[in-house]
Amino acid sequence: MTEKRTVHEYPGNPARPMARILEVEEYSPAFDAGFEPGCIVTAVNGHPLRDMIDWQWYSDGYEVELSYIDLDGDEGTVVLEREEGESWGITFDGAIFDGIRVCRNACMFCFMRMLPKESRDTLMLRDDDWRLSFLQGNFTTLTNLSEEDADEITERHVSPLRVSLHCISPEVRSKMIGRHADHGVRMMEKLLAGGIELYMQIVLLPGVNDGAELMKTLAWAYLHEGIANVGIVPLGFTKHQTAFDKSFNDREAALEVVEAVEAFQKHAMAERGCAWVYLADEFYSNAYPDDLLDHLPPAEHYGAFDMFEDGIGIIRSFVDDWQQQGQAVSELAQVLEDEGVRVYYVFGEAMRETFTPLVEASPLKGLLIPLYVKNEFFGGNVDVTGLLSGVDVARAIRGVSAHDYVVLPRVMFNSDMITLDDMTVDDIRDTAGMPVTVVSCNAYEFLPEIRELVEGY
Incomplete structure (x- = not known):
């Protein structure tokens, strides 16, 4: 490897997938080979390095050939070897190296479309990348997933994935998500048939996918054993839009959802030993504004708190911690x-x-x-x-x-x-x-x- 200047931009063709090294562990195989922060890995065993999933897949072994660009912009290859249990010693700057796949949907409830116009660009990025679903827990609709993507996911058993379901009736999905909605369902079913486990999310809109449509959606999901759980979150909206003026903030609307879902939870608990479908904390706080702590589900209800980052079980965790x-x-x-x-x-x-x-x-x-x-x-x-x-x-x-x-x-x-x-x-x-x-x-x-x-x- 060559000496020593800071790389501010990726050299070479910007369309070429490149993984910039953020840190190198001292005395690791990468350190011994001369890699430094700022060096770029372009391929692993001859395969372009598109993301961290590629890295985990192709670098799984005791020997690996890395193609690189060093700090002087010179390209080369080097073979690294490691002992059993040893890390290669490389931390990359990010999880995606070939560009994040953006959303092609027209979701009527998209929060990104409701942000102030002066919001910074990173807040406005509408990603819909299945790789971030696996690597970082983001939800994806699968509407931009190709057959090749699905085959790769199944072959590598990239599981579980977090998927935005929202509803199941084609006409409701089309209204909520846009013209690619049916493709998303086909991809869900293909992945499920391939043994991929899915965590589902439903963003609930009053008068759109609640009521009978919600029960229909939950019944469809329950029949697919690969759907490990379903989280339901209420519509969130800002003042920077004109389409919505209500969600489930009033007591009656929230209580109706809680009671409807409780019936489904009891069935799942009896048959599967878990609640399976979980409500965001807002439903409980809105349904029981005067005595929330008396009606909040116990910790056992939430199992492993798999949907904690979606606002499901945060209040219970906070209360138990405080007490x-x-x-x-x-x-x-x-x-x-x-x-x-x-x-x-x-x-x-x-x-x-x-x-x-x-x-x-x-x-x-x-x-x-x-x-x-x-x-x-x-x-x-x-x-x-x-x-x-x-x-x-x-x-x-x-x-x-x-x-x-x-x-x-x-x-x-x-x-x-x-x-x-x-x-x-x-x-x-x-x-x-x-x-x-x-x-x-x-x-x-x-x-x-x-x-x-x-x-x-």
Whole structure:
């Protein structure tokens, strides 16, 4: 390998799949061969390296030939060898190397189409890539899946995949998704026949795919044993559109869904030993606004919490975590009383039915104060903590006494610690005119973090 300058762009043909190396493990086979961060791998054993699935497939063995472009732009090949259990020592910059496959659907409920026009490009990317479904847990419709893709998935047994189902009647699917909707169902059935396990998602729209259509869709899915589970999430909409003005936010609409799905869950529990179909937390908080904690399903209901990232089981997990932290709650309460301060914890409005009764029934009542922030940036029915904007949070905390503390949940920020409206922690501090600190969203972590903040560790 040759020396040593930073690669800012991929050299060569930009249409050629190339995997940029982000890190090289010291004393690994890749390190010994001279690979450095910035070098590019173009092929493995002569096969173009399109994505991490290719890498895992073709590099599975004790010897591998890598085609590369080094930091001077020179191309070559090198053979690496490793011992049993040893890693090649390469971390790539991303999971897809030949370009993310974008969505070709016209989904009537697409959240990306409801974002503010000034949103950054990365938020507007409408990916529909089956590889990201496997590698990162994204949902895909399979409407752009080719026969060759399906054969490759089956041959390599790339499983499970997360698939957006939404509904099953052709006319409803066409209305909801667009003209390629039927192709998606054909691909689902082909993958299922090939032994691929699917996790399904349904975005529920009032008057479109709920009611009888929902029951028909669940019955179709239940008959396919390869469909491991189904998650149902309510329509989310912003103020930056005119097509929707309601979802399942009122009690009656949410309760109707809960009761209908409960009947299906009981059948699945008796026959399969699991609930199989799971509702997003919003359905429960909207159906039982006054006594949510009395009606929330127990942890066993959610099994392995396979759909946690889709907002299914997050409240149950939070409640159970909080209730296991009795000593930490008492210790923090004593510290806050001794210091004569209060701490304001920022939440989206969706957490009101959960956190208020928990903190009100604890020694932290009046000391750890939930600050529920209305989402003006997105508007509509968007109320979850993870979609809070910096500008809304800064506005909400301006009235907090400088003597007290404000903590922000880490889920507000991406991996670069940037909010959805491109604000940093310092931006929020400067706009609000007071200090803020970022803490975990898990009680077992944020309770000691807040204590350390107040005690000045």
